[in-house]
Amino acid sequence: xxxxxxxxxxxxxxxxxxxxxxxxxxxxxxxxxxxxxxxxxxxxxxxxxxxxxxxxxxxxxxxxxxxxxxxxxxxxxxxxxxxxxxxxxxxxxxxxxxxxxxxxxxxxxxxxxxxxxxxxxxxxxxxxxxxxxxxxxxxxxxxxxxxxxxxxxxxxxxxxxxxxxxxxxxxxxxxxxxxxxxxxxxxxxxxxxxxxxxxxxxxxxxxxxxxxxxxxxxxxxxxxxxxxxxxxxxxxxxxxxxxxxxxxxxxxxxxxxxxxxxxxxxxxxxxxxxxxxxxxxxxxxxxxxxxxxxxxxxxxxxxxxxxxxxxxxxxxxxxxxxxxxx
Amino acid sequence: xxxxxxxxxxxxxxxxxxxxxxxxxxxxxxxxxxxxxxxxxxxxxxxxxxxxxxxxxxxxxxxxxxxxxxxxxxxxxxxxxxxxxxxxxxxxxxxxxxxxxxxxxxxxxxxxxxxxxxxxxxxxxxxxxxxxxxxxxxxxxxxxxxxxxxxxxxxxxxxxxxxxxxxxxxxxxxxxxxxxxxxxxxxxxxxxxxxxxxxxxxxxxxxxxxxxxxxxxxxxxxxxxxxxxxxxxxxxxxxxxxxxxxxxxxxxxxxxxxxxxxxxxxxxxxxxxxxxxxxxxxxxxxxxxxxxxxxxxxxxxxxxxxxxxxxxxxxxxxxxxxxxxxxxxxxxxxxxxxxxxxxxxxxxxxx
Numbered sequence: 001x002x003x004x005x006x007x008x009x010x011x012x013x014x015x016x017x018x019x020x021x022x023x024x025x026x027x028x029x030x031x032x033x034x035x036x037x038x039x040x041x042x043x044x045x046x047x048x049x050x051x052x053x054x055x056x057x058x059x060x061x062x063x064x065x066x067x068x069x070x071x072x073x074x075x076x077x078x079x080x081x082x083x084x085x086x087x088x089x090x091x092x093x094x095x096x097x098x099x100x101x102x103x104x105x106x107x108x109x110x111x112x113x114x115x116x117x118x119x120x121x122x123x124x125x126x127x128x129x130x131x132x133x134x135x136x137x138x139x140x141x142x143x144x145x146x147x148x149x150x151x152x153x154x155x156x157x158x159x160x161x162x163x164x165x166x167x168x169x170x171x172x173x174x175x176x177x178x179x180x181x182x183x184x185x186x187x188x189x190x191x192x193x194x195x196x197x198x199x200x201x202x203x204x205x206x207x208x209x210x211x212x213x214x215x216x217x218x219x220x221x222x223x224x225x226x227x228x229x230x231x232x233x234x235x236x237x238x239x240x241x242x243x244x245x246x247x248x249x250x251x252x253x254x255x256x257x258x259x260x261x262x263x264x265x266x267x268x269x270x271x272x273x274x275x276x277x278x279x280x281x282x283x284x285x286x287x288x289x290x291x292x293x294x295x296x297x298x299x300x301x302x303x304x305x306x307x308x309x310x311x312x313x314x315x316x317x318x319x320x321x322x323x324x325x326x
Numbered sequence: 327x328x329x330x331x332x333x334x335x336x337x338x339x340x341x342x343x344x345x346x347x348x349x350x351x352x353x354x355x356x357x358x359x360x361x362x363x364x365x366x367x368x369x370x371x372x373x374x375x376x377x378x379x380x381x382x383x384x385x386x387x388x389x390x391x392x393x394x395x396x397x398x399x400x401x402x403x404x405x406x407x408x409x410x411x412x413x414x415x416x417x418x419x420x421x422x423x424x425x426x427x428x429x430x431x432x433x434x435x436x437x438x439x440x441x442x443x444x445x446x447x448x449x450x451x452x453x454x455x456x457x458x459x460x461x462x463x464x465x466x467x468x469x470x471x472x473x474x475x476x477x478x479x480x481x482x483x484x485x486x487x488x489x490x491x492x493x494x495x496x497x498x499x500x501x502x503x504x505x506x507x508x509x510x511x512x513x514x515x516x517x518x519x520x521x522x523x524x525x526x527x528x529x530x531x532x533x534x535x536x537x538x539x540x541x542x543x544x545x546x547x548x549x550x551x552x553x554x555x556x557x558x559x560x561x562x563x564x565x566x567x568x569x570x571x572x573x574x575x576x577x578x579x580x581x582x583x584x585x586x587x588x589x590x591x592x593x594x595x596x597x598x599x600x601x602x603x604x605x606x607x608x609x610x611x612x613x614x615x616x617x618x619x620x621x622x623x624x625x626x627x628x629x630x631x632x633x634x635x636x637x638x639x640x641x642x643x644x645x646x647x648x649x650x651x652x653x654x655x656x657x658x659x660x661x662x663x664x665x666x667x668x669x670x671x672x673x674x675x676x677x
Contacts, residue, residue, distance in 0.1 A: 057497070061497055063497075070470050073452070104443040106435040142661055142662070
């Protein structure tokens with residue numbers, strides 16, 4: 001199986017879907033001539049031309065709305081946000097238009113659009129460029145929220161997102177674009193709403209997604225050296241949440257830590273913890289603990305930034321706590 | 327603030343073509359239908375049969391009727407929350423519109439949209455939208471789709487004059503002009519964004535001038551004259567269909583009622599005298615008198631037309647009142663395609 005970067009896996013998914021379906025087009029800032037701010041769209045303009053790889057002005061609200069409108073009449077737009085930070089300008093279109101169109105039209109009009117781009121923090125980009133917004137979008141009925149952690153998942157999930165008949169918020173990890181991994185060639189499709197066991201284990205469940213998958217796997221490796229067998233569950237799709245996968249694991253391990261990049265208040269982990277206490281309270285041998293980004297705007301200073309982020313040591317500390325080893 | 331003296335195309339009053347008498351009478355019928363429908367809706371709202379907000383269109387009927395009469399069956403239409411008139415003029419059955427206001431399953435949006443969210447996909451009527459200006463980019467997207475597919479369709483977007491001050495309007499019109507999309511933007515300038523007069527919200531008085539920022543064709547149109555409205559729209563639609571150029575139409579009109587059923591006809595923001603003065607140019611009176619003067623309609627004919635429409639509205643009212651509510655399980659349908667979602671915070675699933 002070929003080894004690809006996360007970036008090239010996304011590129012492959014876009015190319016294959018655009019070849020497969022003439023209704024699929026890509027639109028956003030710098031996606032064409034510039035070849036993509038993060039080079040996800042490299043080569044697509046040459047192959048598909050400017051009608052299907054559309055450079056836009058810097059108008060997130062406007063071009064997100066253009067995408068929704070085109071989807072309302074049956075096209076399948078992939079709308080690239082240079083980052084999800086800028087997509088805040090377009091949130092009205094995602095929440096008030098895309099998410100609700102099917103419902104408020106009584107089922108007549110769907111919005112088969114994908115909104116994608118990098119989310120989360122990178123390195124020292126400051127408060128306005130370092131934000132994880134998945135819990136915002138996951139809050140909205142009508143949207144689906146997908147966050148791949150590996151190159152293979154990036155390809156398989158993006159292909160599914162493009163084929164999905166509902167609006168999909170597809171958040172890529174800004175720090176993951178250079179991540180390499182084996183990616184199946186051709187038709188590789190991963191269903192939305194299915195979590196993945198990235199590492200099986202029996203002592204504790206670590207629920208994570210996107211960038212924190214690598215953090216959790218690193219923590220699990222160190223825990224294994226210490227005799228603790230951690231199971232790492234990658235949610236892959238935040239909404240719909242794969243409750244069965246999470247609960248199934250907790251029923252086996254009886255302990256759970258949720259790790260996420262976002263802020264703690266009303267975060268994804270809060271939803272996971274609620275699900276577990278509601279559905280598997282009797283299975284728990286310890287409270288569900290959450291490891292999150294610090295509840296502050298991201299600082300620029302390197303040391304402060306490091307302290308604000310989830311790292312393996314903090315995940316291990318939480319695991320120690322639910323195992324009563326601290 | 328003085329009205330601009332910048333020269334630009336203005337719709338000229340056109341002569342009547344007797345060969346089109348049936349069509350003209352059809353416009354009048356639609357305008358009267360909208361008026362009687364709105365009066366009935368206002369009454370039903372007062373009786374608590376219609377919930378939420380209810381924004382009446384009374385006074386602006388010639389805009390929807392004159393403009394929609396130029397469109398083909400495949401064209402796309404989007405509107406703001408004041409869209410009962412457009413829905414009726416596009417041909418959504420009167421019963422289905424009234425039933426939607428009543429929130430009934432037989433409503434054109436299955437009772438899930440209400441007054442501000444009327445839809446009929448089969449007629450290309452892609453919604454009333456209730457965030458000011460938010461639907462203008464959607465319409466641009468529909469025009470983009472027409473260009474993408476190389477069809478002959480036109481996307482038409484109706485909004486109020488208050489929308490032109492927000493970003494969605496600028497972003498959408500800029501892209502439409504940049505990409506030469508088959509779009510027509512119809513600003514129904516009724517002078518008031520809720521209770522704020524145009525000159526208290528807009529740095530320039532002539533909204534049509536906004537089009538100059540995008541080098542876009544534009545016209546100021548008398549929205550109280552259905553024939554003028556039709557002619558201006560016809561030019562805009564041809565420009566979109568044949569030349570692939572968008573147009574901004576600033577239509578000068580007036581709403582005789584308040585912003586919604588919750589505010590009076592006049593009050594803090596406008597005077598009784600102003601409303602009475604505007605009522606002298608009631609578009610229905612203007613058009614019926616014109617048809618009578620031209621010998622294309624007589625008083626008994628007008629009466630008969632009115633009676634027919636009153637009966638149609640009464641039938642819709644009775645239908646809506648007697649129609650069933652949506653079934654309880656409809657709460658969870660139409661959130662996503664296919665099967666209904668589980669409530670993420672719902673009661674425990676069976677073991």
